[in-house]
Amino acid sequence: MLICHCNIITEKEIEQTIVGLLNEDPWQLIVPAKVYHAMRKRGRCCGCFPNVVETIIRVTENYHTRSEVGGVDIVSHLDRVRGLRGQYGSRTHERRTADHRAA
Numbered sequence: 001m002l003i004c005h006c007n008i009i010t011e012k013e014i015e016q017t018i019v020g021l022l023n024e025d026p027w028q029l030i031v032p033a034k035v036y037h038a039m040r041k042r043g044r045c046c047g048c049f050p051n052v053v054e055t056i057i058r059v060t061e062n063y064h065t066r067s068e069v070g071g072v073d074i075v076s077h078l079d080r081v082r083g084l085r086g087q088y089g090s091r092t093h094e095r096r097t098a099d100h101r102a103a
Helices: 011-024 032-038 049-066 077-087
Strands: 002-004
Touching (some): 032 049
């Protein structure tokens, strides 16, 4: 599946890059900019970053689940991120309210 239309990056390429970063240091903080830097790309419109964040969370959770760490030590970050999104409401986008109109 194509994640970044500006750079023509697939989900599989992003997943492979994340796993490579996790192999270097399993407990590092991975953000979209770090993934793009590792791929020698840069975000242009950055519209794909929410999907990249979801991919980072999913791949990181799967990576740690497969590792030797017990299941008790794993924290479900995906549920926490989705919960935070709900706190800020769906009526705002880029700090604009739903009734914002362009001139």
